[in-house]
Amino acid sequence: MNMKLAQFYHDNRLKIGQIKEDRIFSIRFDGDLLTFIQEWPSLNISDTPLSLTEIQWLPPIHNPSKIIAIGLNYLDHVQESKGALPESPLVFAKFPNTLIGHEAKIVWDETITQKVDFEAELAVIIGKKATWISEDQALEYVFGYTCANDVSARDLQFGDKQWVRGKSLDTFCPLGPWIVTADELRDPQNLKIQCRVNGQVMQASSTHMMIFPVARLVHFLSKHFTLLPGDIILTGTPHGVGAFRKPAFYLKNGDKVEVEIERIGCLNNGCESR
Known part of the structure; x- marks a missing residue:
């Protein structure tokens, strides 16, 4: 899994996505990035990218145990x-x-x-x-x-x-x-x-x-x-x-x-x- 992963808000929803150059592709996954790390699912990536200016950035992990x-x-x-x-x-x-x-x-x-x-x-x-x-x-x-x-x-x-x-x-x-x-x-x-x-x-x-x-x-x-x-x-x-x-x-x-x-x-x- 060779990539850059982010967590963000868009359309009033918490989402995770893959960064490619100046765009972000939403990953279809029901959960946050911490859950994604825990489960390591196969990737299901949206075909429609978002501009990085369209999103509200969140910390990549917002609920760590430590x-x-x-x-x-x-x-x-x-x-x-x-x-x-x-x-x-x-x-x-x-x-x-x-x-x-x-x-x-x-x-x-x-x-x-x-x-x-x-x-x-x-x-x-x-x-x-x-x-x-x-x-x-x-x-x-x-x-x-x-x-x-x-x-x-x-x-x-x-x-x-x-x-x-x-x-x-x-x-x-x-x-x-x-x-x-x-x-x-x-x-x-x-x-x-x-x-x-x-x-x-x-x-x-x-x-x-x-x-x-x-x-x-x-x-x-x-x-x-x-x-x-x-x-x-x-x-x-x-x-x-x-x-x-x-x-x-x-x-x-x-x-x-x-x-x-x-x-x-x-x-x-x-x-x-x-």
């Missing part, structure tokens, strides 16, 4: 944070209420946070149940990859001394636009990754800079909790986040954020503060 995130997984990000090099993956969680799709808005209340930051990340989508799997086998359990923005309220994150609240505000995990299936992207460790705010490059790196590569992360996580189809793993962000810039840079109302990953696509989201 969103697992990895902190400090790029050497240059560890250095800019002045943190210690982790001996094992630093694991935390985000809640599903954070998920939004391509072209949706990142929204926050200024009475809750005034230090909203961006983090461009490669997201891994699990394809089948994984428990205590070896690193050599780990990529066989990956359904595909997409772009993510691990949006973070730094005042809450640093003030709380733990990360759940600052990482889990509504809309704080843009995901998409689509999933590139793993058979189309066999090496996730050689992808350029970039974040732009209002067209200005803020982060530019490569996934080969990860301290713990994707296969090792899947192996490590599967030893601690069972991974299920549709689970999302955010694999960490490179250097350039706003909090560690001099002076610090935070998102504001009206900003446009882009996360682009080579061979996957570009995730675009506006910002709205209230």
